[in-house]
Amino acid sequence: MESTLTTQEITRVQTLQRVLDGYLTQRAAACELGLSVRHVHRLLGRLRDGGVAAMASRRRCKAPNNQIDAATCRRILGRCRSDYLGFGPTFLAQTLAQRDEISVSREWLRRLLIENALWKSKRRKRNLHPLRERRPRFGELMQMDGSPHNWFEGRAPECTLLLAVDDATSRICSARFERTETTDGYFRLTRSHIERYGRFLAAYPDKHSIFRYSGQSVASDVTTQYQRACNELDVELICANSPQAKGRVERANRTLQDRLVKAMRLANICDMEAANAFLPGFLENHNAQFACEPACSDDAHRSASSFDLDYILCRRKERVITKNLMFQISDTVYALTDAYSKRNIVTGARVELRIHTDGRMTGHHGSHELSVKSLGKRVRNAPIVGAKDLNAHLDRRLPNPHKPALNHPWT
Incomplete structure (x- = not known):
C-alpha cells in the first residue's frame, strides 16, 4: 500500500512510526513535520486503527468542492463557439461575469479552452527597450496614433481608429473612428479632447506627413496645418522617432484591436457612426481597468476659453x-x-x-x-x-x- 502514498505521506508514516516505537515525542514529530501537536495526535490514531493505508488523503479520487458543474461547462463552451469566439481567457472571464453572471477563474478558463482546441497560447518574442519614466502630471504629454484595422470584421469597410493616450496615466482621453488618417480627423480628435479636458502641454505622434513635412527639399520653417494649429494653441508638437518611443498608445492599439473588436461584435455595431457613439461607454470601462494614477495629482491641462477653435482647427x-x-x-x-x-x-x-x-x-x-x-x-x-x-x-x-x-x- 505504500506505493499508493505520496512522498509527503510516506515521510509522515515514517515519522509517526518512530513516535509509536518510542524514539520520538509527539511535540518533536510536530516540529519535524510542520504540523500542530493536535494534528499529530489525530494522525497517530489513524495509523493505529487503519494501518499505513489509512494515511492516504481522504480527498483522493473525489471531486473538489469548488468544481464547476457539467451544465455550466457546456454553457460556457457553447458561448465560446458562438458569440465569444476568439476571446482570450482574461477577457472571457470578465465578459462572462458581466454579461452572463458566471464567475470562473481565468486559469480555469484557459485550461478549458486549450482542452477543447479553442485557444492556443502564443509565445511572443519580446524586444527589450529602455524604459522611460512617465510624465508626472495628467495632461503634460499626449501620445497620438492611428490604427487601421478590420474593426468591424467584415460588417463594414475597414477604417482607422485615432487615439490620444495620456503618458502619465495611460488613460485613453479621446478616440474616434475615421476612414483614414487625415488632418481633419486629427483636428476632430484634438477638439474633442480640448473641449473635455483643456489644452495639453505637448502632443507626441509619429513622423506622419500630417504632423511634419519630410524630405530634404522642404524648408525647415514650413509647417503642416496640424503643426500650425498646435503653435496657435501653444501646444508643443514632438514627433517620435520609432513606434517603441510611444509605446503606451501602441499597446492601447493592440489591446483595442482585440477587446474593442469583440465588444462591437457583441453590440452588433456595423458602421462608423454607431461605433463612435459606442466608444465613450467602452472607454470608461477600459480606463477604469487599465489607467493608473499619476505621480502628481495636479492637472497640467490649461483653459481654452480664449481660443477660437473653429478658426484654429x-x-x-x-x-x-x-x-x-x-x-x-x-x-x-x-x-x-x-x-x-x-x-x-x-x-x-x-x-x-x-x-x-x-x-x-x-x-x-x-x-x-x-x-x-x-x-x-x-x-x-x-x-x-x-x-x-x-x-x-x-x-x-x-x-x-x-x-x-x-x-x-x-x-
Whole structure:
C-alpha cells in the first residue's frame, strides 16, 4: 500500500512510526513535520486503527468542492463557439461575469479552452527597450496614433481608429473612428479632447506627413496645418522617432484591436457612426481597468476659453483671385459670389480660405467673411501630340512593369 502514498505521506508514516516505537515525542514529530501537536495526535490514531493505508488523503479520487458543474461547462463552451469566439481567457472571464453572471477563474478558463482546441497560447518574442519614466502630471504629454484595422470584421469597410493616450496615466482621453488618417480627423480628435479636458502641454505622434513635412527639399520653417494649429494653441508638437518611443498608445492599439473588436461584435455595431457613439461607454470601462494614477495629482491641462477653435482647427489656404473672382483648389474651381467681393476684391487680391472639419469652406478678406461657390472640376483641353511623341506620351500613361530582383530564380 505504500506505493499508493505520496512522498509527503510516506515521510509522515515514517515519522509517526518512530513516535509509536518510542524514539520520538509527539511535540518533536510536530516540529519535524510542520504540523500542530493536535494534528499529530489525530494522525497517530489513524495509523493505529487503519494501518499505513489509512494515511492516504481522504480527498483522493473525489471531486473538489469548488468544481464547476457539467451544465455550466457546456454553457460556457457553447458561448465560446458562438458569440465569444476568439476571446482570450482574461477577457472571457470578465465578459462572462458581466454579461452572463458566471464567475470562473481565468486559469480555469484557459485550461478549458486549450482542452477543447479553442485557444492556443502564443509565445511572443519580446524586444527589450529602455524604459522611460512617465510624465508626472495628467495632461503634460499626449501620445497620438492611428490604427487601421478590420474593426468591424467584415460588417463594414475597414477604417482607422485615432487615439490620444495620456503618458502619465495611460488613460485613453479621446478616440474616434475615421476612414483614414487625415488632418481633419486629427483636428476632430484634438477638439474633442480640448473641449473635455483643456489644452495639453505637448502632443507626441509619429513622423506622419500630417504632423511634419519630410524630405530634404522642404524648408525647415514650413509647417503642416496640424503643426500650425498646435503653435496657435501653444501646444508643443514632438514627433517620435520609432513606434517603441510611444509605446503606451501602441499597446492601447493592440489591446483595442482585440477587446474593442469583440465588444462591437457583441453590440452588433456595423458602421462608423454607431461605433463612435459606442466608444465613450467602452472607454470608461477600459480606463477604469487599465489607467493608473499619476505621480502628481495636479492637472497640467490649461483653459481654452480664449481660443477660437473653429478658426484654429481648420485647414487654411491662401489663394490669388482672378479677374472673374475665381480661384482653384485641387482641380476644383470656386467663385466668390457675395456683394462685398464684387465691390472690393480686385484682380490679384489674396483671400484666405478656411476648410472646416465638417466640409464647409469659407473665404475671408480682412475681417469680412466671403461666400464661396463651387463651380466643379476644371476641364482641361485635350493635348495636342505629334506623331513622333505619341508613343512616349502613351507609355507614360501605362503602369510600370514589375522588375524582378537580381537574385530571383527565374532571372
